[in-house]
Amino acid sequence: MLAKRIIPCLDVRDGRTVKGVNFVNLRDAGDAVELAKVYSACGADELTFLDITATVENRGTFCSLVARIADHISIPFTVGGGIRNTADVAALLDSGADKISINSQAVAKASVIDELALQFGSQCVVCAIDARRNPRFDKDGVEGWEVYVHGGRTPTGIEVVSWAREAYDRGAGEILLTSMEHDGVKGGFAVDLTRRVSSAVGIPVIASGGAGTMEHFREVFAEGMADAALAASIFHFHEIDIPELKIFLAKHGIPMRTRQ
Amino acid sequence: MRIAMVKYNAGNTRSVLCSLNRLGYEAEVTDDPKLLRSADKVIFPGVGEASTAMAYLREKGLDEVLIHLEQPFLGICLGMQLMCAFSEEHDTTTLGMFDVPVRKFVLPPQFKVPHMGWNTLICSEDPFFTHLKGESWCYFVHSYYVEVGPSTIATTDYGPLTFTSVLHKDNFYGCQFHPEKSAEVGTSLLKTFVEEL
Numbered sequence: 001m002l003a004k005r006i007i008p009c010l011d012v013r014d015g016r017t018v019k020g021v022n023f024v025n026l027r028d029a030g031d032a033v034e035l036a037k038v039y040s041a042c043g044a045d046e047l048t049f050l051d052i053t054a055t056v057e058n059r060g061t062f063c064s065l066v067a068r069i070a071d072h073i074s075i076p077f078t079v080g081g082g083i084r085n086t087a088d089v090a091a092l093l094d095s096g097a098d099k100i101s102i103n104s105q106a107v108a109k110a111s112v113i114d115e116l117a118l119q120f121g122s123q124c125v126v127c128a129i130d131a132r133r134n135p136r137f138d139k140d141g142v143e144g145w146e147v148y149v150h151g152g153r154t155p156t157g158i159e160v161v162s163w164a165r166e167a168y169d170r171g172a173g174e175i176l177l178t179s180m181e182h183d184g185v186k187g188g189f190a191v192d193l194t195r196r197v198s199s200a201v202g203i204p205v206i207a208s209g210g211a212g213t214m215e216h217f218r219e220v221f222a223e224g225m226a227d228a229a230l231a232a233s234i235f236h237f238h239e240i241d242i243p244e245l246k247i248f249l250a251k252h253g254i255p256m257r258t259r260q
Numbered sequence: 261m262r263i264a265m266v267k268y269n270a271g272n273t274r275s276v277l278c279s280l281n282r283l284g285y286e287a288e289v290t291d292d293p294k295l296l297r298s299a300d301k302v303i304f305p306g307v308g309e310a311s312t313a314m315a316y317l318r319e320k321g322l323d324e325v326l327i328h329l330e331q332p333f334l335g336i337c338l339g340m341q342l343m344c345a346f347s348e349e350h351d352t353t354t355l356g357m358f359d360v361p362v363r364k365f366v367l368p369p370q371f372k373v374p375h376m377g378w379n380t381l382i383c384s385e386d387p388f389f390t391h392l393k394g395e396s397w398c399y400f401v402h403s404y405y406v407e408v409g410p411s412t413i414a415t416t417d418y419g420p421l422t423f424t425s426v427l428h429k430d431n432f433y434g435c436q437f438h439p440e441k442s443a444e445v446g447t448s449l450l451k452t453f454v455e456e457l
Contacts, residue, residue, distance in 0.1 A: 002418060003378045003397070040443065045378055071278050076399055076441045096274050098441065121308060123374055123401045173374060204372050227372060257378040257397040259444075 003257040004221045004249070005045035005228035006242060007206060008235045010035060012081075013053045015061045033068050039235070040073045042242045043259050047073070048101070048176075048230060051081030059088065063095045070096025078126055078176075085112070086119055093120060101126035101176055104149040107156055107163075110170060117171025126206075127167035128176040131160045131193060145179075145193055152180040160193065161200050168201035175201060176230065179209040186212025186234070194224035206230050214240060214248045221254045263287040263454065264299035266326065266339075268316050272307045272440065276336065279440035283451055293325040301454055302329055306338030310362070310404075311350035313342060327355050332457045333432050340427060340434025341404060349404050357432045360409035360424070371419035374403045379437075381414040381425050387457060388413065388426065388433060391448050398425070398437035398445055406436065433457070 011018045016030040036047055049069070051062045059082075066079055079092050080101030089100050106113050106127055116125045130148045137144020137159045145160040164175050177197050179190035189210045198205040204227035207220045211231035220226045234240045243259075250256040263280065265273060267289045280287050287303065288295060296302060304326065306313065317323045326333075335343045342354045347362035354362070365373045381396040383389045389396075400416070405423035408415055414426035416436070427434040433453065439446035 001379065002375065005377050070275060071281070074279060074282070074441060074443050074447055076401075076438075094274070096278065098275070123307070123376065123403075174376065202369065202372055203374070204376050225370075227377070258395065 001255045003045070003255045004226070005206075006043075006217075006245065006256075007046045007048055007228055007230040008039050008044050008242070009048040009050065009208070009230050009232045011050050011052045011232070012062065012065065013051075015065045018052065032065055033072050036069050036073050036077070039242070040075050043246060043257070044075065044242055045257055046075060046228070047077040049077065049079045051079070053081075059091070063091050066092055066095040066097050080126070080128060086115060089116055089120060093124060097124075099124045099126050099174070101128045103128040103130065106167065107147060107149050107158065110166060113167055113170040113172050117173070122171045122173035122203075125172050126174045126176050127164075127172035128178065129160060129164060129167070130178050130180050131190070132180045142196075143192065145190075148180055152178075152183075161196050164197045164205075165200045168203055172203060174204045174206065176206045176208060182210030183208070184233075185210060188212065188216040189220040189224060189226070189229070191219050191224040194220055194226050198225035198227070204228060211240070214245050217245060218249055218252050218254060221249065222252070261285060261301070261454065262299045263301045263303065264296050265289045266296065266302065266304045266322065267291040268313060268320070268322065269308060272305050272336070272438065275438070275440045276303060276305045279447065279450055280454070283447065283454065285454060291320055291322060293321070296322075296325055296329065300331060302331060302333045304333065304335040304339035304343070306336060306340075306342065307401075308338055309349060310338065310341060310347040310354065311352040313338060314352050314354060317342075317355075323355055327357060330431055332453065334453050335432075335434035336440070337402060337436060337438055340436055341402075341406060343427070343432060343434050344406055347404060358406075358409065358411050358427050358429060358434070360407050360411065360427075362404050362406055364404050365418070365421070367419050367421060374401050375405070375418050376401045379416050379418065379425075381416060381437075383414040383426070386413040386426075386428055388428060388449065388452060390456065391452055392445065396445050398435075398439070398442040400425075400437045402436060406434075
């Protein structure tokens, strides 16, 4: 049976992790490779690295980090942040990334999704969507959500479920859905929105934003129909331990990859 | 030990190389028939699309070379699908080491395609699996699957469907998942292939 995936997300600036990651027994907690190894060893199913500086000058630094990660871990990983064109994607995939995620650029020019899917295959194209509640999009008693870009700062006037559907139709292989409303609040994922997006597309949906307890993960898998769940600080700060989380979810009937 | 990796327009060559390096082996990525024939082990990686990959192999004359190789040969993902007889991906005639077709997933809507993520192997007796114990979770990403046939040595379930996850006939092995991305299970299988088969 296909397992639901647990994905820690690491923010990277100038080749080093940020967000005050708090790990004991690490020589250098800012070293993305060291952290990647720790997460891989404790049973993370996949990793995501976001280049939060993502300036042109820093592309080379990020690519060499991606290459070092690929040298050291044997689980899949996605990279994102500031990807503009097929040349950026080719460089990251050549460096050893398994998938890339695009966000603002896909909204600015949706045909980028078609181009990337055609050139590199849908399986490596993740369309990241940042969503925020907007009553203007409410319809028939269903809560409406709007797509935001530029790190969640700029509203686009686009409705989330229809954009997810378009990304799927254009060849995206996966949707990474972040609720800006829930992000950092630790009050639970946007379960309802996740379920609506998951039902609207034929590709996997990764839920992100709002994880605070193990029960929140159960909810988003069981009720939100998420295929994977992504979180950052609760893993970085040991508020939730991945092996423990997986045991909890498995006990509640969520298919999980357990270790030998 | 000389390991050759077939050089063609496949996407995951680097990941497989990294995985071999972690096991302490180097591999030569080549499309030179002489080097492929003289290697101790041959790995045929693959991420991509079947008809484009086959056109490339034919253009380079590699199709004839590969089917006549006699040393242990391992196809990965698309590599394994290309070792079958026929693929529904753009109705492509493939290499034919295994007389079994490759089909497109047709599943109820709650089962997403690609089949992406970690799933388990149900293994029969085979030297390839000597060192596996307990549940064998492997990482898959694919939209087409190999039917179960006489050369199937492991299967995987996805929704109502059971498909082939590992094939073996004579010197030819194929796995649908990515051993290079399958943590300790994948590493153990690659090690078995390189050191024991």
